[in-house]
Amino acid sequence: MDFKDYYSALGVARDASDEDIRKAYRKLARKYHPDVSKEADADAKMRDINEARDVLQDKEKRAAYDQLADHVARGGSPDGGFRQPPPGWDEGFEFHRGPGQGPADHADFSEFFSSIFGNRGGMGSAGMGGQRGPYRERGEDHHAAIEISLEDALRGAERQLTLRAQEIDAQGRPHLVNRTLDVKIPAGVRPGQYIRLAGQGLPGHGGEPAGDLYLEVRIAPHKLYRIEGHDLYMTLPVTPTEAALGAHVTVPTPGGGRVDVSVPKGARSGMKLRLKERGLPGKTPGHLYLLLEIALPPADNEAARAAYEALAKATPSFNPRRNLGA
Amino acid sequence: MRATTTTTVLESSPLTVGELARAVGAEDQWVLRLVEVEILHVDAPGEPPERWHFRSSDLQRALAARRLERDFGANLDTAALILDLQSELRRLRALMGAHGLA
Numbered sequence: 001m002d003f004k005d006y007y008s009a010l011g012v013a014r015d016a017s018d019e020d021i022r023k024a025y026r027k028l029a030r031k032y033h034p035d036v037s038k039e040a041d042a043d044a045k046m047r048d049i050n051e052a053r054d055v056l057q058d059k060e061k062r063a064a065y066d067q068l069a070d071h072v073a074r075g076g077s078p079d080g081g082f083r084q085p086p087p088g089w090d091e092g093f094e095f096h097r098g099p100g101q102g103p104a105d106h107a108d109f110s111e112f113f114s115s116i117f118g119n120r121g122g123m124g125s126a127g128m129g130g131q132r133g134p135y136r137e138r139g140e141d142h143h144a145a146i147e148i149s150l151e152d153a154l155r156g157a158e159r160q161l162t163l164r165a166q167e168i169d170a171q172g173r174p175h176l177v178n179r180t181l182d183v184k185i186p187a188g189v190r191p192g193q194y195i196r197l198a199g200q201g202l203p204g205h206g207g208e209p210a211g212d213l214y215l216e217v218r219i220a221p222h223k224l225y226r227i228e229g230h231d232l233y234m235t236l237p238v239t240p241t242e243a244a245l246g247a248h249v250t251v252p253t254p255g256g257g258r259v260d261v262s263v264p265k266g267a268r269s270g271m272k273l274r275l276k277e278r279g280l281p282g283k284t285p286g287h288l289y290l291l292l293e294i295a296l297p298p299a300d301n302e303a304a305r306a307a308y309e310a311l312a313k314a315t316p317s318f319n320p321r322r323n324l325g326a
Numbered sequence: 327m328r329a330t331t332t333t334t335v336l337e338s339s340p341l342t343v344g345e346l347a348r349a350v351g352a353e354d355q356w357v358l359r360l361v362e363v364e365i366l367h368v369d370a371p372g373e374p375p376e377r378w379h380f381r382s383s384d385l386q387r388a389l390a391a392r393r394l395e396r397d398f399g400a401n402l403d404t405a406a407l408i409l410d411l412q413s414e415l416r417r418l419r420a421l422m423g424a425h426g427l428a
Contacts, residue, residue, distance in 0.1 A: 022399075029397055035412055053397075141349045143389075186335055193382040194336045214349055214385070228420045270425070282337075289424065 136206030156187030230286030
């Protein structure tokens with residue numbers, strides 16, 4: 001695990017003020033926002049700057065991080081390798097969730113972040129170090145994402161999910177444990193939907209229940225189908241003969257079956273054929289759209305060349321560039 | 327450590343105001359403000375908040391509003407406009423994709 005330089009991630013100096021950090025973050029967040037950025041690694045950059053901001057804008061976390069950075073600078077291994085914070089590095093620090101900080105986002109943070117601050121959204125007052133009295137608090141809700149295949153989304157599946165979570169040991173020191181959950185993915189789940197796992201969030205305190213875990217469903221890119229809302233799109237290649245004269249062709253459906261489709265006479269490239277309610281299932285099922293693409297047979301033998309020439313002779317008035325005025 | 331867990335999709339078990347607030351680390355009042363500025367839409371606005379229900383798209387918008395507030399200091403009216411513009415951008419990109427232009 002590499003030691004992460006959060007100051008470099010935001011491009012600020014070690015003595016940067018809160019305002020400097022805020023400005024640097026906002027500038028970079030606009031640059032790498034996934035809706036506007038053209039950078040190839042925008043997602044990764046956004047994660048890095050979110051993580052750096054999370055630490056540097058929190059007074060207690062920043063002080064703890066600075067102390068750890070000093071420790072690593074004094075005795076860290078030459079290659080910058082970093083294993084675990086040294087014992088006692090966080091003494092006297094108490095991490096609080098600041099106003100306006102939600103519990104989300106931290107699921108994507110790095111192993112380095114987890115090793116220091118645990119996999120916790122905001123550190124509750126029972127987080128690390130310091131003296132505290134008994135109190136009761138329901139555990140915070142936690143967020144993560146799960147990527148599944150389109151087939152799993154359609155048919156339902158069971159998946160194992162490993163989460164890193166922080167626990168307090170008998171000596172009162174935090175340590176990270178891996179939790180493996182067997183998660184049932186209901187059939188018909190759609191991208192952007194959330195699955196709620198009751199009681200799988202952060203543990204409660206003083207006998208209060210644990211929070212919930214929310215999993216955002218993401219669907220991995222598919223080699224045949226593209227998802228748009230509830231609908232699926234597939235490119236359907238047809239020959240010039242099939243497009244011109246009409247044809248019946250067999251196409252695969254996302255559910256695993258096959259269906260006969262009628263290509264109308266005079267079909268053009270880009271024409272859309274709709275297979276009603278063959279998209280994502282649900283209360284309002286989506287449709288499967290087939291985008292026609294005319295594939296030209298290669299003129300790589302005498303018979304094929306003769307056929308193309310015969311076609312040209314048979315359609316002397318056909319001018320595909322008529323609209324260009326040519 | 328290993329556990330099997332019960333899963334529910336928000337579409338079949340929607341969230342209450344309190345549950346949505348907790349899921350985004352906010353107070354109930356904040357969720358009521360989201361409804362007021364129309365970041366969230368409820369099926370029956372005339373009903374008391376105890377009867378409101380929220381689904382996946384609501385949680386997604388609430389989380390996005392929380393980030394805009396936190397990351398850019400946006401107030402909720404500004405966040406509402408940004409979220410609407412984002413939705414429009416995604417709708418247009420989907421339309422381009424549907425016409426093979428994306």
